[in-house]
Amino acid sequence: MNSLAMRGSLLSLVFLVVMLGLWELATATSGGGGTAELSEYELLMGGAGDEGVARVPPPSAVISHAIAELANPFYDNGPNDKGIGIQLAYSIYRVITGYSMALAVALPLGFVIGMSPLMYKALNPYIQVLRPISPLAWMPLALFIIQDSERSAIFVIFICSIWPMLLNTAFGVANVRQDWINVARTHELGPLRTAVTVILPAAAPTILTGMRISIGIAWLVIVAAEMLVGGTGIGYYVWNEWNNLDLASVIFSILMIGVVGMLLDMALGRAQRLVEFKE
Amino acid sequence: MSKPFLEVDNLAKVFADGQGGELTVFDEVSFALNKGEFVCIIGHSGCGKSTILNVLAGLDEASKGNVIMNGKEVSGPSLERGVVFQNYSLLPWMTALKNIMFGVRARWPGWSREQVRTHSERYLTMVGLDKAMHRKPSQLSGGMRQRVSIARAFATQPELLLLDEPFGALDALTRGVIQDELVKIWSETQQTVFMITHDVDEAILLSDRIFLMSNGPHARIAESVKVNINRPRSRATIFQDPAYHRVRDYLVDFLVNRSGTATPDTQGKPRVVDPTLLPPVSPQRPAEASACEESNTESAARAVNA
Numbered sequence: 198m199n200s201l202a203m204r205g206s207l208l209s210l211v212f213l214v215v216m217l218g219l220w221e222l223a224t225a226t227s228g229g230g231g232t233a234e235l236s237e238y239e240l241l242m243g244g245a246g247d248e249g250v251a252r253v254p255p256p257s258a259v260i261s262h263a264i265a266e267l268a269n270p271f272y273d274n275g276p277n278d279k280g281i282g283i284q285l286a287y288s289i290y291r292v293i294t295g296y297s298m299a300l301a302v303a304l305p306l307g308f309v310i311g312m313s314p315l316m317y318k319a320l321n322p323y324i325q326v327l328r329p330i331s332p333l334a335w336m337p338l339a340l341f342i343i344q345d346s347e348r349s350a351i352f353v354i355f356i357c358s359i360w361p362m363l364l365n366t367a368f369g370v371a372n373v374r375q376d377w378i379n380v381a382r383t384h385e386l387g388p389l390r391t392a393v394t395v396i397l398p399a400a401a402p403t404i405l406t407g408m409r410i411s412i413g414i415a416w417l418v419i420v421a422a423e424m425l426v427g428g429t430g431i432g433y434y435v436w437n438e439w440n441n442l443d444l445a446s447v448i449f450s451i452l453m454i455g456v457v458g459m460l461l462d463m464a465l466g467r468a469q470r471l472v473e474f475k476e
Numbered sequence: 477m478s479k480p481f482l483e484v485d486n487l488a489k490v491f492a493d494g495q496g497g498e499l500t501v502f503d504e505v506s507f508a509l510n511k512g513e514f515v516c517i518i519g520h521s522g523c524g525k526s527t528i529l530n531v532l533a534g535l536d537e538a539s540k541g542n543v544i545m546n547g548k549e550v551s552g553p554s555l556e557r558g559v560v561f562q563n564y565s566l567l568p569w570m571t572a573l574k575n576i577m578f579g580v581r582a583r584w585p586g587w588s589r590e591q592v593r594t595h596s597e598r599y600l601t602m603v604g605l606d607k608a609m610h611r612k613p614s615q616l617s618g619g620m621r622q623r624v625s626i627a628r629a630f631a632t633q634p635e636l637l638l639l640d641e642p643f644g645a646l647d648a649l650t651r652g653v654i655q656d657e658l659v660k661i662w663s664e665t666q667q668t669v670f671m672i673t674h675d676v677d678e679a680i681l682l683s684d685r686i687f688l689m690s691n692g693p694h695a696r697i698a699e700s701v702k703v704n705i706n707r708p709r710s711r712a713t714i715f716q717d718p719a720y721h722r723v724r725d726y727l728v729d730f731l732v733n734r735s736g737t738a739t740p741d742t743q744g745k746p747r748v749v750d751p752t753l754l755p756p757v758s759p760q761r762p763a764e765a766s767a768c769e770e771s772n773t774e775s776a777a778r779a780v781n782a
C-alpha cells in the first residue's frame with residue numbers, strides 16, 4: 198500500500214519532468230523556426246513587431262517568473278500592479294462571501310423543501326428554470342440593479358453556488374430513513390429538534406457533497422466574472438497579463454487558479470469525511 | 477375490577493391495494509393489556525402485526541377504532557410508549573452510549589449531562605455492553621445493536637414497551653442471551669411489554685399470554701392463550717414442563733390448521749384459552765396417523781421459527 202503511494206508519486210514526478218522537457222524543447226525549436234511562420238493571429242497580436250514576448254514561453258521562464266512572484270506575493274504598486282497573493286485573496290474573499298450567503302439561504306430553504314412535499318411542488322418549477330441559467334447571464338442585470346461591480350461579482354457567485362447546495366440539501370433531507378424519523382417521533386422531539394439532532398446529521402453527507410460541488414463551480418465562475426467586471430481578482434489579473442502579452446505571467450496565474458481550486462476542494466473533502474457515517 | 481391499563485377497541489386498518497381498491501388488513505380487533513403483563517402476538521406474515529404495533533405506538537393511525545392507555549386516547553407517539561424496531565433503528569452517527577443518552581435526554585430534559593450519562597451507562601451495563609459503549613452501531617454485531625436498542629427503550633422507562641420481532645435477525649445463541657436479559661429487566665421494572673414474534677418457543681418462554689392472530693385480509697386477534705408456567709423460566713429446562721408441550725402443541729395447531737378460520741368470541745374479544753386445562757390437541761391418535769401428523773406439526777413449528 199505504502200509502496201504503491203510511493204511508486205505513484207515517483208511516476209507523477211517522471212511525468213512532470215517529461216512534460217516540462219517536451220515543452221521546453223517545443224518552445225526552443227519554434228523559437229528557431231524564424232519569423233516566416235508567424236500566423237495571422239500572431240500578426241494581429243503584434244507578434245511581428247515583438248517576437249520574443251508573443252511566443253509561448255518555455256517552462257524555465259514560467260518557473261523563474263513564479264519564483265519572483267511568490268517571493269513577494271503581496272506587494273501593491275497601485276491598481277495595475279499588485280502581487281498574485283493580493284489578487285487571489287480578492288477572488289477568494291468574493292467566493293467565500295457569495296458562497297456563504299448561498300449556504301445561508303440554501304440550507305434552511307433546502308430543509309423546508311425536503312421536509313414539505315407541498316413546498317417542493319410549489320418551488321420546484323422555479324428552481325428548474327433558474328438552475329440552468331449561466332451565472333454570467335445574470336451579470337448585466339446584477340450590475341444594473343446593484344450598481345456596484347464588486348457586489349455584482351459576489352451576487353454571481355451566490356447565484357451559481359446556491360443550486361447544488363439547495364438541491365442536495367432538499368434531496369438529503371427528503372431521503373432521511375423513516376426509521377430515524379420514527380426514533381425522533383417516539384422520543385417526542387419537536388420539528389426543530391428533529392431537524393437539528395436527527396435530520397441534519399443524517400443528511401450531512403449529502404449536503405456536504407452539494408457544498409463541494411458548489412465551491413468548485415464558484416471558483417470556476419469567479420475567474421470569468423472578474424474578467425468581466427475588472428479591477429481586482431485573479432480573473433482580472435489573467436486578463437490583464439494577457440493584454441500585456443506577458444504569457445509567462447498568464448501561465449503562472451492559470452496554475453495558481455488550479456492550485457487554489459484544489460485546496461478549496463480538499464478543505465471541503467476534509468469536512469465531508471468528518472460528517473460521513475457508516476450504517 | 478378496575479379498568480385495564482391498555483384497551484384496544486374495534487381497531488381496523490384499511491390500505492389502498494394499489495389498484496384503486498381497498499385492502500382491509502385487519503378488522504374489529506379488540507383486546508386489553510393489564511399493567512405489568514408480558515404479551516406476545518403470533519400470526520402469519522402479512523396479517524398486520526406490525527401495523528397494530530405501529531398504531532399502539534402512535535406512529536400510524538388506525539382507520540377505525542381507538543386505543544386507550546391509562547384512560548387517555550392514544551394519538552401520536554409518546555415517551556410513555558417505547559418502541560424497539562426490528563432493524564434496531566439506532567442513529568449510526570452516534571456511539572452506543574450517545575444513542576441511549578439521546579433517548580434519556582429527551583425523556584428528562586432537565587437532567588444534567590452527568591445525570592444523563594450515569595443513567596445511560598447503567599442501562600448499557602444491564603445489557604452487558606459497558607465495554608462497547610463508545611463504539612458506533614456499524615462497529616457492533618447485530619446482537620449488540622439490538623441490545624443497545626433495548627437498553628434505549630428501557631432507559632426511558634416507558635409504561636408500555638412495544639417490540640417488533642426484536643430477535644428475528646439474530647442467531648439462536650445470541651437470541652437466547654438477549655431474551656434472558658429482556659426478562660431480567662422486565663421483571664425488575666414491571667413495565668408492560670407487547671411483543672411480536674415468529675418464534676413459538678420464544679413466545680412461551682417470555683409471555684404471560686400469547687395472542688393468536690388469524691390470517692388477513694380482515695385478520696382478527698382470535699385467541700388469547702394463557703401460558704401457565706411458573707417463573708422464573710429457564711430455556712434449558714422449560715421443555716421438561718408438561719405445560720410447555722401443551723401450550724406449544726396448541727399454538728402450532730392454530731398456526732397450521734386453524735389460523736385461516738379462527739374467530740374471536742361474539743363480543744369481538746379474543747377467546748381465552750388455557751391449553752393446560754384442555755384435553756390434548758392431538759389426543760391419543762391411532763398409531764398410523766400419529767407419525768405423519770407429528771412430522772407435519774414439527775416441520776410447521778420449524779417454519780414458524782424460521
Ligand SMILES: Nc1ncnc2c1ncn2[C@@H]1O[C@H](COP(=O)(O)OP(=O)(O)O)[C@@H](O)[C@H]1O
Nearest residue numbers: 491492501519520521522523524525526527528
Ligand atoms: N403502507 C402500506 N400501504 C399498503 N399496504 C400496506 C402498507 N403497510 C403494510 N401494508 C400491508 O398490510 C399488511 C400487513 O402488514 P404488516 O403489518 O407489516 O404485517 P406483519 O407485521 O404481520 O407481517 C400486508 O399485507 C402489507 O402488504
Ligand SMILES: [Mg+2]
Nearest residue numbers: 525526527640
Ligand atoms: Mg412485521
